[in-house]
Amino acid sequence: NAGVTQTPKFQVLKTGQSxxxxxxxxxxxxxxxxxxxxxxxxxxxxxxxxxxxxTDQGEVPNGYNVSRSTTEDFPLRLLSAAPSQTSVYFCASSxxxxxxGYTFGSGTRLTVV
Amino acid sequence: RKEVEQDPGPFNVPEGAxxxxxCTYSNxxxxxxxxxxxxCRKEPKLLMSVYSSGNEDGRFTAQLNRASQYISLLIRDSKxxxxxxxxxxVKTGGFKTIFGAGTRLFVKA
Numbered sequence: 001n002a003g004v005t006q007t008p009k010f011q012v013l014k015t016g017q018s019x020x021x022x023x024x025x026x027x028x029x030x031x032x033x034x035x036x037x038x039x040x041x042x043x044x045x046x047x048x049x050x051x052x053x054x055t056d057q058g059e060v061p062n063g064y065n066v067s068r069s070t071t072e073d074f075p076l077r078l079l080s081a082a083p084s085q086t087s088v089y090f091c092a093s094s095x096x097x098x099x100x101g102y103t104f105g106s107g108t109r110l111t112v113v
Numbered sequence: 114r115k116e117v118e119q120d121p122g123p124f125n126v127p128e129g130a131x132x133x134x135x136c137t138y139s140n141x142x143x144x145x146x147x148x149x150x151x152x153c154r155k156e157p158k159l160l161m162s163v164y165s166s167g168n169e170d171g172r173f174t175a176q177l178n179r180a181s182q183y184i185s186l187l188i189r190d191s192k193x194x195x196x197x198x199x200x201x202x203v204k205t206g207g208f209k210t211i212f213g214a215g216t217r218l219f220v221k222a
Binding site for chain 2: 032041042043048098101103105
């Protein structure tokens with residue numbers, strides 16, 4: 001099993017550009033989520049999904065969109081990149097329920113100039 | 114006050130030492146607790162869940178104190194390979210999952 005696959009691993013964007021970060025999992029996990037990690041701030045939830053067709057906002061959703069048309073895929077779209085979105089982005093998935101931990105993708109390092 | 118707080122460290126310990134990390138949480142309704150390990154420039158990886166009765170996995174012991182709202186991670190006989198950042202994670206029902214900012218550990222030869 002590949003687990004959680006994120007692409008790309010690195011990306012540099014100019015302010016105002018848009019792009020999509022890809023995330024796919026092959027573990028049939030119901031839950032998928034996107035986090036960003038900034039120095040000293042821990043992981044912050046951007047958007048999450050509890051199943052295909054269902055998405056909701058997390059702690060820091062502004063400037064990002066998501067969709068979940070299949071159980072496997074959960075892309076994150078940056079609508080108009082800003083320097084404040086420079087960060088490391090992680091996609092994570094888990095089975096439904098409180099007793100399950102997350103499996104993370106390897107991350108995307110995004111720099112907005 | 115942050116919902117999940119950890120001492121950022123760093124903790125610098127020699128090989129073979131025992132080191133303990135604590136993590137406090139503010140929401141008494143929190144239901145599930147985990148410790149993750151994150152190596153430099155890598156993704157977080159689940160280290161262990163934390164159960165009310167306490168649980169052990171080799172050199173690692175996790176404990177939960179619901180009355181005082183903290184969890185702990187004890188590492189015995191530290192190895193160089195234990196050097197990493199340790200993240201405390203709290204789930205509060207539904208989908209709300211809060212990650213602590215992490216505690217950095219350096220194990221020295």
